[in-house]
Amino acid sequence: MDTEARAGADSSDAARIGGIYGRTSIRLADRKRRTGLRVSLFITCYNDTLFPETGKAVVRVLERLGHSVDFPAGQTCCGQMHWNTGYQEEAFPLLKRFVDQFRNSEAVVSPSTSCVAMMRDHYPLMAERLKDEKLKAEVAALLPRVWEFSEFLTKKLGLEDVGAYYPHRVTYHASCHGLRSLHVGDGPMKLLRAVRGIDLVEIENLEQCCGFGGTFAIKNAEVSSAMLSEKVRGVLNTRAEAVTGCDNSCLMHIGGALHRERTGVRPVHIAEILASEEGGQR
Amino acid sequence: MSDTALDPTTAPKFQVAAKTLMGDSQLRKNVRHATKVIQTKRARVVAEMPDWQDLREAGKQLRQHTMRHLDFYLEQFERNCTAAGGHVHWAKDAEDARRIVVDLVKASEVDGKSPTEVIKIKSMTTEEIHLNKALAQAGVHAYETDLAELIIQLGHDQPSHIVVPALHKNRAQIREIFMREMKLPGTDFSKLGGTPQDLADAARRFLREKFLRVKTAVSGANFLIAETGSVCIVESEGNGRMCLTLPETLISVAGIDKVIPRYQDLEVVLQLLPRSATGERMNPYNSLWTGVDKAPAGGDGPRNFHVVLMDNARTEILADEEARQTLNCIRCGACQNACPVYQQTGGHAYGSVYAGPIGAILTPQLMEMHHAQSLPYASSLCGACYEVCPVKINIPEVLIHLRNKVVKQQSSGLNILVNPEVMALKAVAMVFRSEGVFRASQKLGRLAELPLSHKDGQGVGWIDWLPGMLGGWTQVRDLRVMPKQTFRQWFEERGKDAPGRRSEDSVGKESGNER
Numbered sequence: 007m008d009t010e011a012r013a014g015a016d017s018s019d020a021a022r023i024g025g026i027y028g029r030t031s032i033r034l035a036d037r038k039r040r041t042g043l044r045v046s047l048f049i050t051c052y053n054d055t056l057f058p059e060t061g062k063a064v065v066r067v068l069e070r071l072g073h074s075v076d077f078p079a080g081q082t083c084c085g086q087m088h089w090n091t092g093y094q095e096e097a098f099p100l101l102k103r104f105v106d107q108f109r110n111s112e113a114v115v116s117p118s119t120s121c122v123a124m125m126r127d128h129y130p131l132m133a134e135r136l137k138d139e140k141l142k143a144e145v146a147a148l149l150p151r152v153w154e155f156s157e158f159l160t161k162k163l164g165l166e167d168v169g170a171y172y173p174h175r176v177t178y179h180a181s182c183h184g185l186r187s188l189h190v191g192d193g194p195m196k197l198l199r200a201v202r203g204i205d206l207v208e209i210e211n212l213e214q215c216c217g218f219g220g221t222f223a224i225k226n227a228e229v230s231s232a233m234l235s236e237k238v239r240g241v242l243n244t245r246a247e248a249v250t251g252c253d254n255s256c257l258m259h260i261g262g263a264l265h266r267e268r269t270g271v272r273p274v275h276i277a278e279i280l281a282s283e284e285g286g287q288r
Numbered sequence: 289m290s291d292t293a294l295d296p297t298t299a300p301k302f303q304v305a306a307k308t309l310m311g312d313s314q315l316r317k318n319v320r321h322a323t324k325v326i327q328t329k330r331a332r333v334v335a336e337m338p339d340w341q342d343l344r345e346a347g348k349q350l351r352q353h354t355m356r357h358l359d360f361y362l363e364q365f366e367r368n369c370t371a372a373g374g375h376v377h378w379a380k381d382a383e384d385a386r387r388i389v390v391d392l393v394k395a396s397e398v399d400g401k402s403p404t405e406v407i408k409i410k411s412m413t414t415e416e417i418h419l420n421k422a423l424a425q426a427g428v429h430a431y432e433t434d435l436a437e438l439i440i441q442l443g444h445d446q447p448s449h450i451v452v453p454a455l456h457k458n459r460a461q462i463r464e465i466f467m468r469e470m471k472l473p474g475t476d477f478s479k480l481g482g483t484p485q486d487l488a489d490a491a492r493r494f495l496r497e498k499f500l501r502v503k504t505a506v507s508g509a510n511f512l513i514a515e516t517g518s519v520c521i522v523e524s525e526g527n528g529r530m531c532l533t534l535p536e537t538l539i540s541v542a543g544i545d546k547v548i549p550r551y552q553d554l555e556v557v558l559q560l561l562p563r564s565a566t567g568e569r570m571n572p573y574n575s576l577w578t579g580v581d582k583a584p585a586g587g588d589g590p591r592n593f594h595v596v597l598m599d600n601a602r603t604e605i606l607a608d609e610e611a612r613q614t615l616n617c618i619r620c621g622a623c624q625n626a627c628p629v630y631q632q633t634g635g636h637a638y639g640s641v642y643a644g645p646i647g648a649i650l651t652p653q654l655m656e657m658h659h660a661q662s663l664p665y666a667s668s669l670c671g672a673c674y675e676v677c678p679v680k681i682n683i684p685e686v687l688i689h690l691r692n693k694v695v696k697q698q699s700s701g702l703n704i705l706v707n708p709e710v711m712a713l714k715a716v717a718m719v720f721r722s723e724g725v726f727r728a729s730q731k732l733g734r735l736a737e738l739p740l741s742h743k744d745g746q747g748v749g750w751i752d753w754l755p756g757m758l759g760g761w762t763q764v765r766d767l768r769v770m771p772k773q774t775f776r777q778w779f780e781e782r783g784k785d786a787p788g789r790r791s792e793d794s795v796g797k798e799s800g801n802e803r
Contacts, residue, residue: 049775053775054776055774056768056771057775058771062775062778079776079780082720082721092688092693097717127685182668182669182670182672183671186670186674186675218668219667220669222665224758224761226665226666227760227761228303228307229629229633234765258768262768263764263766265765266764266766
């Protein structure tokens with residue numbers, strides 16, 4: 007699609023987006039006028055550093071749906087790596103930093119199931135442990151406004167079809183934290199099924215961990231590798247060209263082995279699939 | 289696996305033992321197959337229970353309540369068991385428990401002589417304290433009568449699962465062990481058939497002779513019922529029922545965590561346990577007994593009945609508010625079957641009779657955190673264990689808590705200077721505490737990885753070798769190098785391009801294709 011041509015037809019959002027995306031997107035544009043939210047993006051440390059494309063895709067999807075995105079610049083890390091490895095003292099300041107950065111946000115969206123799980127599962131406990139009443143109250147008030155990207159779409163916005171087009175054979179990896187902590191269920195699958203052109207294939211043993219587990223992959227590299235090998239076999243058995251999911255840490259793990267073995271299968275975050283459009287470059 | 293008992297005080301680190309065991313392709317196939325079969329059975333019988341989640345909650349509440357009032361229920365059990373003719377002994381630790389049992393066995397005269405043999409029911413508590421070895425040192429041979437424990441004993445092996453101790457052996461291997469090791473006068477086991485029936489028949493012939501001859505039995509316990517002073521054991525083979533009824537003397541060793549308040553509470557645990565453990569709706573044999581039959585000679589069951597209530601660090605676990613839920617465990621082994629780590633390594637890697645996720649939290653605590661510090665890290669925190677636990681023990685949460693205890697040990701005093709991991713994680717924590725330092729580190733990281741990077745056909749940089757600890761990653765995985773621009777740089781630049789910056793204004797320009 008020619009970007010300039012689109013920019014020229016800027017008179018009405020509905021007409022413009024509708025002209026390009028068809029009927030579904032007219033509905034989406036209507037939705038924008040009614041419910042446009044101001045979303046604060048918590049990109050997470052590793053997505054910021056290693057997977058900027060995922061962040062860009064999140065921005066693109068949210069804006070396309072009529073929401074605005076801001077990025078509190080002082081954000082760094084949720085503290086998951088330290089907390090889960092046993093470095094609790096080191097995680098406390100990161101909790102405070104998160105609250106400082108996002109306390110006034112209308113909605114916080116993060117494209118990482120494990121980071122959101124870290125916050126939901128542990129932030130209340132951490133505030134409790136710090137015996138800080140004010141922080142406890144702030145955490146309690148803020149957490150209901152924190153969403154993992156896919157659940158923001160499915161649960162907060164009630165959407166399945168976000169007007170994406172992705173003509174590729176794809177399999178979905180359900181990250182453990184999304185599955186067992188956030189209970190995203192088949193939300194991501196519903197989003198993917200609504201993508202035009204996609205050939206979605208389900209992987210065997212969907213609920214099995216890929217073996218990443220943060221520092222586990224390094225501390226118990228042998229066991230982690232064996233778990234990864236089973237997951238990679240599952241991915242390859244689907245004959246998909248891309249494996250997607252809601253957490254780039256799992257995808258980095260699986261993708262690392264897919265690349266080492268020169269399988270030609272690529273990892274791609276669900277946001278990047280949902281951001282892709284007909285006439286786009288991919 | 290050798291004759292050497294699983295002893296957390298001398299066991300190698302988990303990752304070291306795991307590496308060795310994972311080289312055994314037969315073991316891995318056996319473990320993968322067996323855990324899969326049990327998991328499938330469990331899933332089927334759990335799915336048919338519409339109130340399973342309520343039952344789990346009831347189980348949790350029941351166990352939590354018991355632990356909160358453990359002192360009360362233990363004393364109530366002692367009173368009621370004693371009133372029914374049982375003898376209750378208190379053991380502070382493993383050594384204490386071994387001494388009590390050995391003394392009781394020695395005192396249980398058979399035809400005026402101190403016995404040299406006992407029969408045993410599968411009991412992980414007696415494995416925990418290496419009771420068989422202590423008995424042997426006292427000149428008493430213990431015959432394991434549970435089929436799996438018999439296989440372990442004859443094979444000079446160690447249990448690898450709390451419910452299915454010989455899970456790591458397949459039928460062909462069991463046949464070999466039986467043919468080689470089973471000795472019974474007048475019976476030839478060397479031409480044994482290979483069907484399950486053949487093997488069960490051999491075990492039956494071998495064991496029946498012991499049941500009928502040996503007059504002293506040692507067991508564990510699944511539940512102690514405070515209200516009645518009763519003891520409950522559930523099993524699948526009937527060997528337990530034999531041991532509980534035929535001998536003159538029965539000695540049951542139980543951790544103090546095995547108590548439940550009321551008879552009625554069996555309603556909950558006897559639904560949760562078999563479905564979670566073996567995927568059965570009910571255990572084939574459910575034995576419940578209260579003291580001894582006081583009828584004059586000729587009454588049912590043993591004439592002498594002893595319960596050894598063993599602490600062995602359980603009180604310390606109880607004192608730790610965050611880890612106390614460990615004691616709620618009813619030893620079903622569902623977490624072991626569900627654990628993707630256990631499925632790869634089997635149980636011996638954990639260096640303890642308690643393997644898998646429950647072992648990873650229980651063993652270091654039984655050692656009062658002096659040993660087995662690698663076990664809390666033997667998990668990817670995937671949560672599969674928590675999901676299947678019939679009493680909802682949040683194992684990942686306890687693992688993280690124990691990791692914190694380990695880190696505190698490792699970073700005390702000068703330890704911090706010799707531990708690269710502690711130094712690295714503390715340094716990274718400092719990076720995250722400032723936006724400026726974080727940005728600088730992102731730049732620095734991009735420079736540091738340059739010499740390690742190779743370009744692929746698409747011009748993307750990949751790293752296939754990393755030094756030191758990080759080498760664990762690159763042994764089977766590549767790592768993509770950092771892109772030239774971080775997300776935050778992109779977001780900021782984009783703001784500059786679009787003077788309005790409000791992202792609604794930029795929809796027209798951005799909602800699309802340029803990447």
